[in-house]
Amino acid sequence: MKGVDKVLLISVAVLLVAGLGMVYSASGVMALKKYGDSFYFFKKQLLWVAIGLSAMAVAMRISVPTWNRLALPLLGVTSLLLVAVLIPGVGAEVNGSRRWLRAGPLTFQPSELAKFALVLYAAASLARKGPERIADFVYGFFPYTLVLGVFLSLIVFQPDFGTAVGIAIVMLTLLFIGGARVLHLSSFSVFLLPVIYKLVMGAGYRIERLKTFVNPWKDPTASGFQMVQSYLALGGGGLFGAGLGEGKQKLFFLPEAHTDFIFALIGEEMGFVGALAVLALFGVVIWRGSLIALRMIDPFPRLLAAGLTLVIGVQTFVNLGVVVGLLPTKGLPLPFVSFGGSAMLINLIAVGILLGLSRKPA
Amino acid sequence: MPLATNPRGPQARRILVVMTGLVLLYVLVAFRLFSVMVLSGPELAKKAERQHQRVVLLEPRRGSILDRAGRELAVSVEVESLYGVPSEIENPHRVASLLSRVLGVPSAQLERRLDSSRHFAWIERKLDPERVERVKGLGLSQREVGFLTESRRFYPKKRLASHVLGFQGLDGQGLEGIERRHEEALKGEKGLLVAEKDALGRTIVSGDRNFRPPIAGHDLLLTIDEGIQHIVERELDSLMAEYRPRGAVGIVLDPRTGEFLALAVRPEFNPNAVSEHRPGDWRNRAVTDAFEPGSTMKMFLAAAALEEGIVTPEQTFDVSEGFVEVSGRKIHDVHRYGRLTFAEVVKKSSNVGAVKVGLKLGAERYYRRLKAFGFGEKTGIDLSGESAGILHPLKSWTVHTLPSAAIGQEVGVTPIQLAAAAAAVANGGVLMRPYLVSEIRSAGGETLRRFGPTEVRRVISEETARKLTRILSGATEEGGTGHKAALGDLKVAGKTGTAQKVNPQTGRYSTTAYVSSFVGFVPADDPRLLVLIVVDEPRGKIYGGEVAAPAFRRIAEPALTLLGVPPARPGSVVTVAMGPKNAGESVKR
Incomplete structure (x- = not known):
């Protein structure tokens, strides 16, 4: 722990504590009715936080060269898991999506691991190639589009469109930082547009979500329901909130109050002031992550730190953007706060690596 | 650290650009939050409120x-x-x-x-x-x-x-x-x-x-058995028709477990049309109302006296005067007898004999035993409004309380207390908590909770219970007050009661209003059923032996058939297997 970035550590710790409190508030009533134990989700979350913190402590101690060596094998394992999850009987199907691998009472989402593995791979490979070769389209840029294409396809198959879009944004940004030419990036994005269009138009619910995003009040009972309920929760919070545990929206109206829409509940119970504080904490995480990246002398740790900061930062923005109505509905959890194990584990490992890098010159 | 002039080249510049962009997006979220939560807050809050009302x-x-x-x-x-x-x-x-x-x-x-x-x-x-x-x-x-x-x-x-x-x-x-x-x-x-x-x-x-x-x-x-319940309902109907009483209660328990097999109450009501009835019709008198049981109580007097060892069944009492006087109050017998054994005191239900036994037993011991039988406290049955009955604390007993209590006066019992206490005698001296619900199941048929027999306490020894059962069996034989409860050759153990009601206007015992009761179990040596019949103010006939005892027989007989207990026929040979020593031994019954 010596010499690590204390500001980053404390910010994440506060978010974890706030998350535990809000998960209990959001799920207590529902858990009591469903499982006869109002602490059902809280206890599971506590377990995941404990597992995540242990993983963080381990990640912190792994050396930079070791991460570099792990990059490719981890990418291979991840691709196998992503294929495995699609196989009926191996991947657990929930609500029509195969996103989870089940091992006893624990479930794991390989797409969360994919975020991490891709960032690690890209950082290692970009650092090895160096800015000059990356600028070259055939040897520098093109291979990444292939790898990314395969991974995104596997994830879209689950289907988990939200995570795929999130990964695409993080990866393209990381390529940009690594030195890819803006011309290459923009032409690749232009190529992606028709693919995205086809995916959106091919799935009825995605069109609905998009229309809903444009005007949720048009049909507040069906597709716009979640959005409208999120607004109502936030509006009900006002400046100082209804008080901890006092939120009414979670009782029935706000679906996924303990997962994807937990920020709406934070708004309702802790008000604008509380929501802004949580937002600021995430701002601090990005600031400290960026600082760590900028301090790195070698390209690999620099790109790794930047990439991991992006993973957390982009996912946070997408989640908050959805809750406040800036983005169309996507099922992405809020890092450190939302109920859910895989994301918690991966995000805390990312923090562990950042903390390890932040230590005074090793 | 001077970030803008970071010397590490284009990557650092690009990191700065990206992260600044990300932070700007966060600022956008903050503005959006302000707009939704503070600017539109009151309007949205009102909408949310309206929604909760819808x-x-x-x-x-x-x-x-x-x-x-x-x-x-x-x-x-x-x-x-x-x-x-x-x-x-x-x-x-x-x-x-x-x-x-x-x-x-x-x-x-x-x-x-x-x-x-x-x-x-x-x-x-x-x-x-x-x-x-x-x-x-x-x-x-x-x-x-x-x-x-x-x-x-x-x-x-x-x-x-x-x-x-x-x-x-x-x-x-x-x-x-x-x-x-x-x-x-x-x-x-x-x-x-x-x-x-x-x-x-x-x-x-x-x-x-x-x-x-x-x-x-x-x-x-x-735990209720619809068939037995039906038998009891039918029997209460005919009691109501024949004696036009104010009310009646019929209870059937399995004395070994405390399970209610039937519990019926009159006046009746139809739960499909409650509005057509008065509240008094749906009051469950079996749990809410305490009454003075009269001679039925002698069962527990006898239990106490035997358990304390102050009498033997053969010990005789002089009841020839026909009355006994305690501190200026005379208690009479209905019939005149000479000398009666203790067993005969119970069999003939002699008040004089009972008072003499009671005086010999003493207030303290009698009170302690009554309490042990569960009188004066709720049985804990899963029905609402249960009364604890009336058993005055020992220190407020007067000189008249002991002789009164010996013949079932100055104590108030609910029908379920009486049934449970009598069941303890049938159950070899162990009081069981009476219960009605055996299982809670989910709508899908899965068992969520099971309720089984609960022992409350041992009240009397097995030996006392056996002696008492023999005495109580005498009460349903020829010359006993309860002989109309007899069931052919199946031995019935039981006790009748005919209690004068207290006239609420005068505060004295009425000479026209009675509560007739009978409580008994069968077969006496291996009880499967305990039946209690209480008839409140029967007209025409008043005696428990005349009104309630026949009802016992008419309930117990078909109920035993439903339970598959074979009636013992005269002269039938029953093979008893009790272990290697008696194996195959034939007993003539």
Whole structure:
């Protein structure tokens, strides 16, 4: 722990504590009715936080060269898991999506691991190639589009469109930082547009979500329901909130109050002031992550730190953007706060690596 | 660190650009938050409030109550309830007058319900199928009115075990009996729906996101046996017809476990039509009312005296005077006898003999034994409104209390206390807690909780219980007060009671109002049934041996057949296998 970035550590710790409190508030009533134990989700979350913190402590101690060596094998394992999850009987199907691998009472989402593995791979490979070769389209840029294409396809198959879009944004940004030419990036994005269009138009619910995003009040009972309920929760919070545990929206109206829409509940119970504080904490995480990246002398740790900061930062923005109505509905959890194990584990490992890098010159 | 002039080249510059962009997006989120939470906050809060008010609660299907064999005693059936969408009804007057004719509700009253800007209003709930069809035939727009499925309590066996079951109130909760006591298990979980307007301005009352279906309640499995219950109900009917009493109670217990096999009460009521009855009709007198039991109490006097070892069954008492005087108060016998053994005192129910035994036993020992039998405290049965009865604390006993209590006066017992205490004698001296519910099951048939026999305490030794049973068997033989309870060759152990009621105006014992009772168990040597009959103010005949004892026989005989206990025929040979020593030994009965 010596010499690590204390500001980053404390910010994440506060978010974890706030998350535990809000998960209990959001799920207590529902858990009591469903499982006869109002602490059902809280206890599971506590377990995941404990597992995540242990993983963080381990990640912190792994050396930079070791991460570099792990990059490719981890990418291979991840691709196998992503294929495995699609196989009926191996991947657990929930609500029509195969996103989870089940091992006893624990479930794991390989797409969360994919975020991490891709960032690690890209950082290692970009650092090895160096800015000059990356600028070259055939040897520098093109291979990444292939790898990314395969991974995104596997994830879209689950289907988990939200995570795929999130990964695409993080990866393209990381390529940009690594030195890819803006011309290459923009032409690749232009190529992606028709693919995205086809995916959106091919799935009825995605069109609905998009229309809903444009005007949720048009049909507040069906597709716009979640959005409208999120607004109502936030509006009900006002400046100082209804008080901890006092939120009414979670009782029935706000679906996924303990997962994807937990920020709406934070708004309702802790008000604008509380929501802004949580937002600021995430701002601090990005600031400290960026600082760590900028301090790195070698390209690999620099790109790794930047990439991991992006993973957390982009996912946070997408989640908050959805809750406040800036983005169309996507099922992405809020890092450190939302109920859910895989994301918690991966995000805390990312923090562990950042903390390890932040230590005074090793 | 001077970031802008970082020397590490283009990567650092690009990191700065990206992260600054990300932070700007966060600032955008902050502005958006301010706009939604603070600027539009009050308006949104009002909307949320209105939404919470538009919630309509849907009743879940209430759990069924079943007898021990799973036969339905109380079930919930699905019925249709009619609602209106006032904001969509253009002409409330027309709709109200159309519906008024079908529903039989005054048009003005309906119009009031429909004349508002609300999105949802119940018009009439729980309609019978015929009226549902007629409403549908009116051709009203589905935008204006519609039906939702609710549930309604139905008691298929009508008045059978109605005092055990209780009934359901208008707003759905159980009001008496098991329905009330096990409300939590039975009620299930309410569903919700939110009445909202859709894009075209129609109010819609279905959909998935704004609808949470109700969750059915749990089923209860009772210890009651519908067949035996039916026998007891029928017997109480004929007692009511023959003696026109104010009320009556019949209880059948399995003395080995404390399970109620039947519990019937008069006056009766039909739980399907509660509004046609007065509250007194649905009061479960078996648990709420204490009465002075009279001579039935001598069973417990005898138990105490034998257990304390102050008498033997053969010991004799001089009752030839026909009365006994204690501190200036005379207690009389109905008949004149000479000398009676202790067993005969019980058999003939001699008051004089009982008082003499009581005086020999002493207040303290008698009081302690009565308490041990459970008198003066609730049995803890799962029915509401149980009375603890009256057993005055020892220190407030006067000189008259002991002789009175010896013959069952100055003590108040509830029928279930009496039945449970007598069952302890039948059960070899161990008092069992009487119970009615054996199992709670989920709607899917899965067992959630099981209730089994509970021992309260040992009250008397097995030896005492055996001696007492022999004495009580004498009471149903020739010359005993309870001989009309006899069941051919199956030995019956029991005790009669004929108690004078206290006249509430004078505060003295009445000479015309009596409570007749009989409590007994059969077969005496291996009890399967304990039956208690209490008849409140019978007319014509008054004696427990005349009124209640025959009812015991008429209940026990068919009930034993239902339980598969073979009647012992005269001269039949029964093979008793009691172990290697007696194996195969034939006993003539």
